[in-house]
Amino acid sequence: MLNAQTILSLAVTLAACHQASAASWTAPRATNTNNITFAHGGPGLDGFIYDSSAKIAPYNYCNMPHINPSTYHVPDLKEYELEYVEVTHRHHKRTPYASNMFPVEDQQWQCQTNSDTKFRVSMDGAHDNFLARTYWETKQSPLNPLHRANYHGSCQFPQITKGGFDDSFAHGRDLFAVYGSKLGFLPRMYSPEQIAFHVTSNVITSQVAGALTRAMFPFSTDIPLLVQPSGIDSLQPSYSCPAADSARNNILQQEGWKKHLELSSVLAQRLDAISGVDPKDGGWHQNWDHYFDSFSSRMCHQVPLPCDAKDPKNCVTKSDVEEVLRWGQWEYSYLHRDGGKDTLEYSRLKMGVFLTELVGHLQKPDVKYRHNFGHDGSMSLIMSALQIEEMVWPGMGAEVVVELWKKRDGKKAVRVMWGGKVMTSSSLGKLDMVPLETFVKYITDLTGEGASDVVKMCGY
Numbered sequence: 001m002l003n004a005q006t007i008l009s010l011a012v013t014l015a016a017c018h019q020a021s022a023a024s025w026t027a028p029r030a031t032n033t034n035n036i037t038f039a040h041g042g043p044g045l046d047g048f049i050y051d052s053s054a055k056i057a058p059y060n061y062c063n064m065p066h067i068n069p070s071t072y073h074v075p076d077l078k079e080y081e082l083e084y085v086e087v088t089h090r091h092h093k094r095t096p097y098a099s100n101m102f103p104v105e106d107q108q109w110q111c112q113t114n115s116d117t118k119f120r121v122s123m124d125g126a127h128d129n130f131l132a133r134t135y136w137e138t139k140q141s142p143l144n145p146l147h148r149a150n151y152h153g154s155c156q157f158p159q160i161t162k163g164g165f166d167d168s169f170a171h172g173r174d175l176f177a178v179y180g181s182k183l184g185f186l187p188r189m190y191s192p193e194q195i196a197f198h199v200t201s202n203v204i205t206s207q208v209a210g211a212l213t214r215a216m217f218p219f220s221t222d223i224p225l226l227v228q229p230s231g232i233d234s235l236q237p238s239y240s241c242p243a244a245d246s247a248r249n250n251i252l253q254q255e256g257w258k259k260h261l262e263l264s265s266v267l268a269q270r271l272d273a274i275s276g277v278d279p280k281d282g283g284w285h286q287n288w289d290h291y292f293d294s295f296s297s298r299m300c301h302q303v304p305l306p307c308d309a310k311d312p313k314n315c316v317t318k319s320d321v322e323e324v325l326r327w328g329q330w331e332y333s334y335l336h337r338d339g340g341k342d343t344l345e346y347s348r349l350k351m352g353v354f355l356t357e358l359v360g361h362l363q364k365p366d367v368k369y370r371h372n373f374g375h376d377g378s379m380s381l382i383m384s385a386l387q388i389e390e391m392v393w394p395g396m397g398a399e400v401v402v403e404l405w406k407k408r409d410g411k412k413a414v415r416v417m418w419g420g421k422v423m424t425s426s427s428l429g430k431l432d433m434v435p436l437e438t439f440v441k442y443i444t445d446l447t448g449e450g451a452s453d454v455v456k457m458c459g460y
């Protein structure tokens, strides 16, 4: 028999079941980054650094903060024992993507001038003196009528630069200094039973891995870089998901997003006139990604700001660039956090497979240490899914580390580090020794058991 109360409790249960597949979105903290007035007018860059790798903290787009021995907080080792670590970070600094370069570039990028920048580390785990040292050399054919002014110089676009290799090496050294030397958790030699490195099919992640693994395990050779088949790779991520695309489209239809494009259109007109980019080119005008990458890549390598190819006195100014950089930050925050529940819908579907794998590793570690070399897309989706309190554009080398600790009473706890410090989530609070079950439940509510929501919603 159904009385009113039973029906009510049934309805509540049903509502809860429905919600379980979409854990609720909690707004991020209001900062300058997600303040549209600040993005538009500034002034300045709120202390964010874009012009070299030298100073890391608190935010350096060229070389983001990561785990290192001077800031790493060691928990009470009488109480906690480290069981498993999973590092995920964006590759280090590089040349711009070809699609983000001006139709005619006034600068050349040189990658052959220093032997360290050769494309050698691409496929063989090298930076290694003992293997046959083959490498790529970018060279145009004078007989190829299709060459573009863009491609003058001797780099691929993208390619990790000399500075990017140096930063990758330093990153590996710092990680080993903490998990090897300080905690005695990592062995001195690489072994596949204990350690796994994962890359994407984009070779820049392999280049970074070549330098970073060399720094971590200088006495090891032949280190495999695991890569999933393209098309289903969860790290990039590269599997298709129309439902995720439509969540993203919803964000792009919001008033806030439209307003920012309106406010920044004056700047777009001015930059198009200098760059020669077609004002009707959607790729350059649906967001600030292209100009952002074009300028930040130059600044990270002390390459002067671009000028009009036809009028060398008409150059991009400091204030132009600062506005582009602020819009870039604002957009990342909007697309991944401020845009509301669609941001979480987008990240849970796009990154749900990766997160499901992560949860599997935490529940039953198959190695001690796993290390994923990814992209800004990988990072921002993880940050979005964990509902980071202050979203930023994850710059070069930006890092999330998930640690699994076992307590003396046998219970397990998860600590998540963003840029070497405990991450704060708007939804879960400080991710500092969160009970494993709580963390697993949060992720599983997002993805469904075994990523079943992703499989279902993405149409697999």
Ligand SMILES: *[C@@H]1O[C@H](CO)[C@@H](O)[C@H](O)[C@H]1NC(C)=O
Binding pocket: 030, 031, 035, 036, 037, 038, 042
């Ligand atoms: C946004 O930034 C502007 C300009 O700096 C400031 O006046 C305003 O108070 C900020 N708004 C919020 C919500 O912080």
